[in-house]
Amino acid sequence: MDIRELLMKDIMIMDLKASTKAEAIDEMVHQYYVKGIIDDEEVYKKDILAREAESTTGMGDGIAIPHAHDKAVKKPAVLFARSQKGIDYDAMDGQPSHLFFMIAAPEGGDNTHLQALAALSQVLMNPDVVKDLKAATTPDRVQDIFAKAVAEKEAQNKAEEEKEAQAATNSDRPYIVAVTACPNGIAHTYMAEEALKKQAAAMGVDIKVETNGSEGIKHRLTVDEISRAVGVVVAADKKVEMARFNGKPLVNKAVSAAIKNPESLLSSVLDGNAATFHAAEDDSSSSSASDGSIGGNIYKQLMNGISHMLPFVIGGGILMAISFLVEQYLGGDKSAAFIFLNNTGSMAFAFMVPVLAAYIAEAIADTPALMPGFVGGFMATVYTGSYGGAYIANVMSNAKSAAGFLGGIAAGFIAGYIMLGLKKLAAGLPKSVEGMKPMLIYPILGLLFIALIMYYIINPIFSTLNVWITSFLNNMGTGNTVLLSLILAGMMSIDMGGPFNKAAYVFASGAFANDPKSTAAAGLMAAVMVGGMVPPFATAIGTVFFKNKFTEDERRAGISNWILGFSFITEGAIPFATADPGRVIPSCIVGSAVGGALVGLWHVGVPAPHGGFWVAALATNIWGYIGAVVIGSIVAAVILGFWKKPVKE
Numbered sequence: 001m002d003i004r005e006l007l008m009k010d011i012m013i014m015d016l017k018a019s020t021k022a023e024a025i026d027e028m029v030h031q032y033y034v035k036g037i038i039d040d041e042e043v044y045k046k047d048i049l050a051r052e053a054e055s056t057t058g059m060g061d062g063i064a065i066p067h068a069h070d071k072a073v074k075k076p077a078v079l080f081a082r083s084q085k086g087i088d089y090d091a092m093d094g095q096p097s098h099l100f101f102m103i104a105a106p107e108g109g110d111n112t113h114l115q116a117l118a119a120l121s122q123v124l125m126n127p128d129v130v131k132d133l134k135a136a137t138t139p140d141r142v143q144d145i146f147a148k149a150v151a152e153k154e155a156q157n158k159a160e161e162e163k164e165a166q167a168a169t170n171s172d173r174p175y176i177v178a179v180t181a182c183p184n185g186i187a188h189t190y191m192a193e194e195a196l197k198k199q200a201a202a203m204g205v206d207i208k209v210e211t212n213g214s215e216g217i218k219h220r221l222t223v224d225e226i227s228r229a230v231g232v233v234v235a236a237d238k239k240v241e242m243a244r245f246n247g248k249p250l251v252n253k254a255v256s257a258a259i260k261n262p263e264s265l266l267s268s269v270l271d272g273n274a275a276t277f278h279a280a281e282d283d284s285s286s287s288s289a290s291d292g293s294i295g296g297n298i299y300k301q302l303m304n305g306i307s308h309m310l311p312f313v314i315g316g317g318i319l320m321a322i323s324f325l326v327e328q329y330l331g332g333d334k335s336a337a338f339i340f341l342n343n344t345g346s347m348a349f350a351f352m353v354p355v356l357a358a359y360i361a362e363a364i365a366d367t368p369a370l371m372p373g374f375v376g377g378f379m380a381t382v383y384t385g386s387y388g389g390a391y392i393a394n395v396m397s398n399a400k401s402a403a404g405f406l407g408g409i410a411a412g413f414i415a416g417y418i419m420l421g422l423k424k425l426a427a428g429l430p431k432s433v434e435g436m437k438p439m440l441i442y443p444i445l446g447l448l449f450i451a452l453i454m455y456y457i458i459n460p461i462f463s464t465l466n467v468w469i470t471s472f473l474n475n476m477g478t479g480n481t482v483l484l485s486l487i488l489a490g491m492m493s494i495d496m497g498g499p500f501n502k503a504a505y506v507f508a509s510g511a512f513a514n515d516p517k518s519t520a521a522a523g524l525m526a527a528v529m530v531g532g533m534v535p536p537f538a539t540a541i542g543t544v545f546f547k548n549k550f551t552e553d554e555r556r557a558g559i560s561n562w563i564l565g566f567s568f569i570t571e572g573a574i575p576f577a578t579a580d581p582g583r584v585i586p587s588c589i590v591g592s593a594v595g596g597a598l599v600g601l602w603h604v605g606v607p608a609p610h611g612g613f614w615v616a617a618l619a620t621n622i623w624g625y626i627g628a629v630v631i632g633s634i635v636a637a638v639i640l641g642f643w644k645k646p647v648k649e
Contacts, residue, residue, distance in 0.1 A: 065102075079101070309352055354380075415450045426441055496588075531632075533570070
């Protein structure tokens with residue numbers, strides 16, 4: 001595909017009016033919508049913002065490449081936009097961005113447009129091309145610059161491939177192999193490839209780079225190439241095949257590191273500072289390295305478990321909740337409909353804690369940790385009070401609670417780190433027993449250790465803790481109930497789907513999982529549901545009654561937020577919070593907290609883990625439930641409406 005077919009003249013913005021990152025994204029997304037490239041601004045923009053949340057697309061040197069690969073895109077395109085004054089786009093080098101390339105890639109279809117996008121990304125690493133683009137004044141000139149640069153780059157790539165093939169066998173220069181990958185695989189993957197190649201040439205090093213992009217794996221590394229290489233560079237933000245690098249010096253960084261400082265990565269290999277990579281034979285698909293903090297890693301591991309658990313919670317929980325509705329209104333607890341719905345929901349719910357624990361463990365130590373994590377999670381759902389003898393038996397004589405949700409979380413982390421320890425201990429075994437590791441050593445010892453720890457330590461401790469928590473919740477006075485509901489509901493609006501939001505939801509759903517029929521647990525679920533419904537409703541109300549405070553795009557988004565709020569999808573407010581976090585987030589926190597306090601004051605309970613107003617019929621105080629949402633949303637909307645400044649279209 002000719003790059004000019006993607007880089008269309010009629011969609012270019014030669015003088016971008018935006019002064020902030022959020023405004024720039026809005027202006028470019030709206031241009032796509034007006035020109036018919038996308039058919040849903042909100043869907044495409046949501047994916048653009050999600051990509052920005054993973055890591056900035058402000059590449060430095062004045063360039064930004066926001067991109068999304070989704071169903072809203074009707075045909076592939078690249079929107080070129082230029083800002084004369086520059087925009088703070090959170091660029092890697094901290095400098096303003098002047099040139100913008102917003103990439104729209106459709107789902108499905110052939111790979112010709114992906115190949116063209118890869119070529120575009122590569123030529124942007126050429127400083128002469130960037131210099132010419134900054135001086136261009138017409139769309140025709142922009143097209144000509146790219147057409148020429150891409151043609152030259154394709155010829156250069158062909159020559160380099162021939163050179164790489166020869167270097168792999170004949171060259172006396174140092175030889176390094178590399179892998180680049182990013183979640184979308186549209187731009188960063190290929191820019192990292194280009195940066196590594198240019199730096200290797202400058203350092204007198206031969207290199208071959210495998211790319212894991214949207215069009216699949218290109219330039220796949222062979223066994224011979226890996227064997228000959230002095231070391232490996234992996235610049236990836238998603239899972240890549242790692243076991244093949246066993247025993248090689250390896251540097252594992254985020255893809256942005258290869259774009260920003262490729263010399264550091266290559267030098268680490270050449271100077272002997274790269275650690276030797278060790279992988280068990282079953283490690284066929286290990287994750288890329290994390291550069292985050294310990295707390296960040298723990299959060300990602302927990303979220304891996306929660307994301308796999310949620311379908312069991314929502315599907316099973318709502319079917320159980322509907323069964324209670326049938327019990328109450330349509331024939332009692334002996335009816336066939338009640339028995340079927342309740343049993344089906346209960347069976348799904350029974351997998352909740354085991355799945356949570358299994359995928360926390362898997363995030364830590366990959367597939368070998370899955371089985372011990374699953375068994376540890378299952379043990380957390382079964383009461384065992386062996387440790388502590390008479391003391392534990394006495395404490396739990398009236399309520400033999402299992403370790404439950406908290407015990408399942410502990411089981412997941414313990415199983416994951418047990419497996420990491422086993423892998424390190426087994427690393428020194430003779431190669432003749434390599435095949436025994438995944439088939440015998442890991443499953444048997446992993447199961448034995450997790451069973452001992454769960455039976456004698458975790459279950460007794462967390463069983464007792466669960467009894468105390470349940471007792472506290474069931475015996476809370478009105479004042480404590482109001483305060484706890486206020487806090488949980490307010491947390492739902494702090495980051496609208498982030499760690500605070502998830503922490504509040506996990507706390508409530510954990511209490512609900514331990515005892516789905518508990519009045520206190522139903523109250524906590526009502527609090528987080530109300531807290532999560534307020535932000536989308538508040539922004540929807542604000543766009544109706546304070547129209548001059550919102551852009552045209554925001555007013556359109558406000559329409560969809562009525563449905564998102566009704567369905568308990570807090571993320572509908574994220575575009576508003578991104579554009580004006582200093583006003584939107586505090587307003588929503590106050591509104592959610594007010595709604596949560598009313599839940600506690602009016603003794604509202606919702607025996608379902610999700611659903612918003614779709615499950616309102618299940619509420620113990622339906623008018624209190626609706627009233628808490630309405631009042632909280634109005635409070636947030638009024639604060640936001642008076643606080644925000646009028647906008648100029």
